[in-house]
Amino acid sequence: MRTQMGQTPLFFAAARRRQMLVQRGISVHHKDGNSQTALFYASRQGRCEIIQYLMSQGADPNVVDEFGETALFYAVRSKKTAAATALLEGGANLEVVNNAGNTCMSLAPATVFPALQEERKKRRLYDDDPGPGPKRQRTAMEALRAWASEWPAEEPIPRKKIVDYKQEDIIDKTDGYAVLRRCPEECAAQLRVSEKHFVADHAQLLQEETWFHDLSPEEWCKGVGVIADETGVAVKAIKAVVAGNREHRFTLPLVEVESKSLAGYIHVGWKPEEEELSIKQLKVNDKDMNRGLGKLLLAAAEEHSRRMGWTCTGTSLSVLASNERACRCYSGAGFKKESSRSASWGKKGHIASDWQRWKKVTKHAYDKKSPVGQ
Template sequence: MSQGADPNVVDEFGETALFYAVRSKKTAAATALLEGGANLEVVNNAGNTCMSLAPATVFPALQEERKKRRLYDDDPGLLRAYSDNVRFCLGPSGPGPKRQRTAMEALRAWASEWPAEEPIPRKKIVDYKQEDIIDKTDGYAVLRRCPEECAAQLRVSEKHFVADHAQLLQEETWFHDLSPEEWCKGVGVIADETGVAVKAIKAVVAGNREHRFTLPLVEVESKSLAGYIHVGWKPEEEELSIKQLKAA
């Protein structure tokens, strides 16, 4: 890389040198590639990122680098969301002058990160039938159920729910002192980087969490997830309460 090599060249499998360093458990090589501008969020042909494939010995180094990259932006088009297959990729992040993000921008960068250990879905996020629709208006539909495979995308929406609430307070002098974990705690969202939050969401949408359920909001034309409503039910009090509500 010091000789001008591009660390983000992909092979026939859609993989960069970083994939091979990660699979080989070569933490030092992976770190060197990242320092040379390797893109951490490349999605290979199988729908995986380096982080979703990383063994336990390498994963902490990737996670630490991801945290650092939330704070700086060296490309105005850094985040691109591919709506056709719901892939989340970061644009070029090679060496060079970096602009420090504002606290709000850093929080949005955190919110937009795909859950680390989850493969990127290759199909439409939500596949539903007419009888699944509870309500439908203005090109969107609320469904009776949320398939388990939507859990990772629900986690991304949940993190943006956290950021939406934080944005209301961004003019406060103490705003920049709070971490994503602290913002999560303030709105009752699991603060997690390792996959626990996605597992919890899967348990809810699979019906394994008594008295809690999630209804997905779907864009009718693309059949992609556009938001959700998370509800709790207290049978002893006959009380239905909205815990979270997020719409694109």
Template sequence: MAVVEFLLRVGFEVNFRDYARKTALFFAIENGHLDVADFLIEHAASIMVRSKEQKTPQSMLKALKHKAPERKRKRASPTPSFVCPGAATRSRFAEWEWSQEESEPVIERSEDNVVLESQQYFVCWNARGCSKRLRCSELEFAGDHAHLHQDATWYRDLTTQQAEALVNVHADDEAVRLKVIEEMATGVRPSAFTLPAVSQQTHTVAGYIHASFADQTMTITHCKVDRPHQGRGLGGLLIEAAEKRAQKLGAAISKVKLTVLETNEPARKCYAKSGFQVCGKSSSIFPPCNCPEDSCQCDNKIKWLTMEKRIA
């Protein structure tokens, strides 16, 4: 129990889901730790999330005849050691990121579909019927950028729309967005593509890279490793796969470009390891402000770093 409290206090995501789409709350209930379950629910753990086995914490608690507690309301004067300021924001984002799709499409490995692979993952260029799943990753990509700033005072008021706008994945029409993603992931577009990374073990999506090319330059717009797969070298594999794919499509690429938020330490390390160097800076829209469009005077904006790499 002390461990759970500690994890929540240091910013552990209460609604983080594993490969079976279960949150910590599922495990607490399954193992009979109803005190821990109550604590998690009080700290904004969702009781409505559905696991792969189609269970929800709500239905499991009902079967145990256990009444879920109320979520704790905000205190008038919060004591720092007793509240997790970001918990509500994280919970809000977690529900949004996975509201689209509950199923986990399976992508079978076939020789002609593999761009590049490691022992754990293969990167492919043609993944039909995965657009909703890739859209979830895309929203998680926006969420990842938001959560980098969980210690900032403005984090708790951050909206999912602002997070989407930061990384340019905001969609006015969700159906149109899904159609574009489907085209990108099935190799239909001549000079842009999305390559999903697939787990060799479960054959399910583990991340993706999205890139376009023109005039000998390839621009990587998204390089997304899903949270359970982070820290395993998948980012580097995706970048290498994108370079290989562009060459395969006949692009004579001499330069690869991308932008990374200066606050995104893990991504910057990954890109540096892949041979990228910082060559420019520009302002992001974070922290959000209320300036009228096109006339922002704020000088506190977090910077995007432009990184480049020359390739033979």
């Protein structure tokens, strides 16, 4: 017997704690008119023992319905934390994106969110290869890269990962790339992913240290002056900067022209009392390196500060002595080392490499004829 939506008695049994129908040969793989299986019904109702039983009989927790959602979405939306945990233990994918661009985590009520976040932390420690046998534990560096690549938990994923802009938004450009004077707020989550890779890039320079595996992502963030956050605070802070709501700070996106995808960024602060521009972060995505884009971002930051009317006689930044590639970039852009101090890492204060302060005279410092506000 099937209903008009194509449901079999198993669907209703899934919601009523009955297992005998499976034993009588009714398929756990059957889908109704919404492409949902009995597992969806059990998940929506929070029937943990039925969920576990259906999966033991071969029910797939990663079946996607016509809305692009798995059974996990329904457990999460219904605030059934135990059911969500049972699905995750059965291999449910935490990162599925539905038709509206949401993941389970971006939709999760506050009561369910901590369980999902804890599961995500566990999963970044193991290789996600679905092959047979036990999962391979990742190295500490691989686990950190897995953390860096995770989409910000409470943010929907844009259907088209592009940065829309007009020609007048371009500050500077080179073959195939452009630096823009503003970044749409919806790109804040993408910027956060790049920012986390900025953290991982620095950590990678120290991966041969004996204490490397002891540090958490939060400790690495603190070591390079990045917000250590798993709950959305960092993305909100980035949104405030790109919207122009943070005085004396700006972020400029680097865009690959053909795809209009984010290729990097530069985050800058201004110290008006010192008339100094301070480079806080500069990141070029790995696939876009070795094209002179770091110098492009630095030049664009100076030009943008001039257009904003900021008085800057110099530009400064900090760089790890062990970051030879960055040092070559800054030297080529006219920066010179001024001072050095030991770099401390983690709660135990491990010492490795030095933070070097580099500075240069700003290009427009003495150009009194340069118009302001253009």
